Every structure is written in C-alpha cells, then in structure tokens.
Amino acid sequence: MWVYFLLVIAILAWGAHLAWRWKQARDFAPQLLALRQQEGELPPSVSQKEFTDLYLRAEGPRAGTYVYACAAFMTVTLAPVSSLFNSVWTAIWQATGSDPVFEVGTFIHTFSFFLAVMGLTILILAIAMRRYYALMPPNLRQVIRHLKDAHS
Template sequence: MPVYIALVVAVIGWGALLAFRWKKAKDFAPELLDARKKSGELPDAVQPGEFTDLYLRAEGPRASTYIYACAAFMTAGLAPLSMLFNAVWAALWTLAGQSPVFEQGTLIHTFSFFLAVMGLAIALLAVAMHRYYTLMPPNLKQVIRNLREAHS
C-alpha cells in the first residue's frame, strides 16, 4: 500500500508540474507575439487571445499531457481493474473445477495479471498516441504563416 500511495503522490506532483508548464507557455505567448510584431513577422492586427490559443496548440506540452493522462488513468484504475481481473479469474477458476494450479496467488495467476495490465497499458497508449498524431496541430512556423496570410 505505501508503494501505491507513493505512486499516487508522484502522479499528483507530475500533474502539478505539467499544469505549471502549461501556465508558463500561456504567459510566454504575449511576449512572443510582441517580439514577432516588432520584427515584422506578424501584423499588428493579430490579437493576443487569438495568438495565445494558436501558440498553445502548436507549442504547448501536448505529448506530455497525453502521457500523463494515460499514467493517471492507469494509477487511478489499478485497484478497480485488479479487483475486476481477480473476480473474473475466480469465476473462471470456480467454473473450471477449482484446480489448485490456477488458484489466485499462483504463478500463472500473477503472470496473467501482469500480462493483462501490460496489455491494457499498451492499448491505452496506442489509442492516446493515435489520437495525438491524428489531431496534431501545425507547428509555430505554420501558425505564424497562417496568421500573416489571414491578416494581410
């Protein structure tokens, strides 16, 4: 239990660090807009709110956020998922005649639990990364080019 509590605390700390990184990126956007306006890369008609939104989409810590969401889901879901796995295992074990080889706590049970958790983690990351790359926004150079064209 102390290891799980330490894991929860670590995930909460990671979330706080990630929120701080998003805040830093949001606070930096107006400074970058002013610098790009002074250098002539962007016209004066570009509004700070519009640029901040586009900047966060392009340069915010999106990949870290997706990975964090997966880690938080796996951490929060570890206890209920293990209870579900054990309930299904016990039901199948009872229906199969209660062979001592497949009793909970044996090597085959522990290894099957490990495979189930790893399979779930891999599937969750595959879905998250597919979504990340499918919805990938343009990079900062493209954002600046699009804003320059839109406000010209």
C-alpha cells in the same frame, strides 16, 4: 498500500508540473508575439488572445498531457481492474475444477495479471496516441505563416 499511495503522490506532482509548464507557455506567448511583431514577421493586427490560443496549440506540452492522462487513468483504475481480473480468474478457476496450479497468487495467476495490465496499458496508450496524432496541431512556423496570410 504505501506503494500505491506514493504512486498517487507522484501522479499529483507530475500533474502540477504539467500545469506549471502550460502556464509558462501561456505567459510566454505575449512576449513572443511582441517580438515577432517587432521584427515585422507578424502584422500588428494580430491579437494577443488569437496568438496565445494558436501558440498553445502548437507549442504547448500536449504530448506530455496525453501521456499524463493515460498514467493518471491507469493509476485510478488499477484497483478496480485488479479486483475485476481476480473475480473473473476465481470464477473461471472454480468453474474448471479448482486446480491448485491456477489458484489466485500462484505464478501463472500473477503472470497472467501482469499480461492483462500491460495489454490494457498498451491499448489505452494506443488510443491516446492515435487521437494525439489525428488532432496534431501545426507547428509554430505554420501558425505564424497562417496568421500573416490571414491579417495581410
């Protein structure tokens, strides 16, 4: 139980760190806009709100946020998944004659549980990364070029 409690605390700390990184990126965007406008790379008609939104899409910690969401989801669902797996395992074990080799807590049960959790984790990460790459934002250079063309 203490290990799970420490895991939850680590996830919360990780979430706080990610929120801080998003805030840093949001706070840096107006400075970067002023610098780019001063250098003549962006026209003065580009608004701070427009640039900040596009800058966060391009340079915000999106990948870390996706991985964090997966880790938080797995942390929250670890107990229900464990309970569901053990219920299904016990039902199958009893339906097949209750062979002591396959009893809950034996090596084969523990290894099967490990494989199931790893499979679920890989599936969730694959779905998240597929979504991340499908919605891949442009890089900062492309954002600046687009803004320059739109406001010129």
